[in-house]
Amino acid sequence: MDWMSIKEISLDQVIFWQxxxxxxxxxxxxxWAVSAFMVLFSHLITRKLSTDVPLSRWQNLLEVVVEGMLKEIREISQEEPGSYLYFVGTLFLFILVSNILTIVPGFLAPTASLSTTAGLAICVFAAVPVYGIMSRGFLGYLRQYIEPTLFMLPFNIIGELSRTLALAVRLFGNIMSGTKIVAILIAIVPLVFPVLMHALGLLTGVIQAYIFAVLAMVYIASATRAQKQKKGRQKQKGEHS
Amino acid sequence: MLIDWFTVAAQIINFLILVGLLKHFLYDRIIRAMVEREGRIRARLEEAEKKEKESDAEAEKYRRKNIEIEEKRKGILEKARGEAENQRIELTQKARQEVENLRTRWRESVQREKTSFLRELKQLAGHQVYAVTRRAIKDLADENLEERAVHVFLKKLENMKREEKNKLAEAFKKDGNKATVRSGFELSKSQRQQITRTLHEQIENDTEVRYEMDTEIIFGIEVKSGGEKLAWSLEGYIKALEDQTRVALEKEAEAEDAEKESKEITNGEEIREEGSR
Structure with missing residues (x-):
């Protein structure tokens, strides 16, 4: 069983220069290629934006995307998107574009590499405390680990770590497997069927981008919102007494 | 090993750079454009709302103006109707007045005709009476009628009262001792002498007497001076005849007038009815 080497599983092993x-x-x-494509595409459209009607098709597309993301973030976090958009939005767009570009022959999605997904998951892992501390203060953020009791501290820490791992492995597994299944199917049935699988892979890629971004937003929101809910509860208590 | 830690670090850095680039090239620009457009559209909507309110106010203003004009129009119409009614009444009155004037004029002309007819009749009757009387007197008494007239005139002179004579004498003097005797027929020389003599005897001695013939007098003699006058003529008799004739004519004219007036009243009513229609 040597037909699928580690090289073929991970893009990291394809080394251009060392x-x-x-x-x-x-x-x-x-x-880099994906990033350059996104930045160039955005710049070409946004360098001459219309602030009135009518607007160009491409501008309309970008506005729909940005507006949709803002709406989604607003729904999940129950607050104004603010700087969440930059982080969560970029996560979503990067994964989405990477996954969609797999239909380009010769292109290999960077999200199929565990290093990329781990990097993104680490970013989320780091962003959660950053946003949490920004909104609740350092002690306020740390206190959530010992809630409801000190006994919960290790479980909270394990939960934090495991969900980051899950985030990384879920995306990696889905995209990598999609690519590999197509490769395997081409070996078995050369025509038509792999195309269907490819289409399925595209759908999976889009869904995975959405899931990744939504989960990231949920984690961040839970870190920032817990405090507010508590405050709200205290307020209610005060009113009752 | 599926995870290459160097690659992980590089991917983290790559991702953070991408976040920064997209923030600058995508999110900020797009959001700014959307906010600006929203602002513009809101401003436009507000302006539209304002304009709508303005146009509503304008429409209300014009509606009010229309009502005002309608009222004014009604007022003018009412006034014109009133004026027309007044004009009609005035015109009717004028017409009636004109009819009245015409009737008055007609009456006057009838009166004039009557008068002239009477004058002619008087003259004619006088002449006829004179002629008939002269012939009758001549035939019956075999005496000249004119001589009888002179005789009567002279008798009248003699029978005058003293005051009257004095009055006449003063009138003669005032006129520079001149007197004029007018007669309806030619007086003979002896008759003239007789009259002159009688005047001298009865009134004033030095009076210069002039004789004139005037057919207007018809038959009779009169002496005139300084506004005083002594006369005897057929005039008195003719006057009676004239009076009687006039009475007869007037009666006839009144009857005619009464008939005409009743006709005019019915005409006037017809005119009024037409006007009100």
């Missing part, structure tokens, strides 16, 4: 510990592998190169 200098000591620094290696320019496929993951990084394709990430």
């Amino acid at each position: 200098w000591g510990p620094i290696s320019l592998n496929g993951t990084i190169v394709f990430t």
Whole structure:
């Protein structure tokens, strides 16, 4: 069973250039490609925006996307999107574009690499306390780990870590498997059927982008909102007494 | 090993850079554009609302103006109707007045005709009476009627009262001792002498007497001076005849007038009815 090497499972092993510990592998190169594409595309459209009606089709597309994300964030966090949009929105768009571009022949999605998904999951793992501390203060944020009792501290920490791991592995597994299934099917049935699987892969990719972003938002929101709910509860108590 | 930690670090950095780039090139620009457009649209809507309110106010104003004009129109119409009614009444009155004037004029002309007819009749009757009387007197008494007239005139002179004579004498003097005797027929020389003599005897001695013939007098003699006058003529008799004739004519004219008036009243009513229609 040597037909699927580790090289084929991870894009990290496709190395273009190496200098000591620094290696320019496929993951990084394709990430750059996706980033450049997104930035260039955005710049081309947004450099001459219309602030009145009518507006161009492309501008309309971007506005629909941004407005949709704002709406989604507003619904989940129950507050104004503010700076959440930059972080969560970029997560969503990066994963979405990476996954959709897999239909381009020769392109390999960077999200199919566990390194990329781990990196993104670490970003979320770091963003949760950052947003939490920004909204509740340092002690306020730490206190949520010992709630409802001190006994819950280890479970809270384990939960925090495990969900980050789950985030990384879920995305990696889905995208990687999608790519690999197509590769395997091409070996078995060369025509038509792989196309259907590819289409399914696209759908999975879009759904995964949405899930990743929504989960990130939920984690951040839970870190910032717990405090507010508590405050609300205290207020209610005060009113009752 | 599926995870290459260097790649993980690089991906984290890549992601953070992408966040920054997209913030600058995508989110901020798009959100700014949307906010600006929203603002513009809101401003436009507000302006539209304002304009709508303005136009509503304008419409209300015009509606009110229309009502005002309608009222004014009604007022003018009412006034015109009143004026027309007044005019009609005035015109009717004028017409009636004109009819009245015409009737008056007609009456006057009838009166004039009557008068002239009477004058002619008087003259004619006088002449006829004179002619008939002269012939009758001549035939019956075989005496000249004119001589009888002179005789009567002279008798009248003689029978005058003293005051009257004095009055006449003063009138003669005032006129520079001149007197005029007018007769309806030619007086003979002896008759003239007789009259002159009688005047001298009875009134004033030095009076210069002039003789004139005037057919207007018809038959008779009169002496005139300084506004005083002594006369005897057929005039008195003719006057009686004239009076009687006039009475007869007037009676006839009144009867005619009464008939005409009744006719005019019915005409006037017809005119009024037509006007009110």
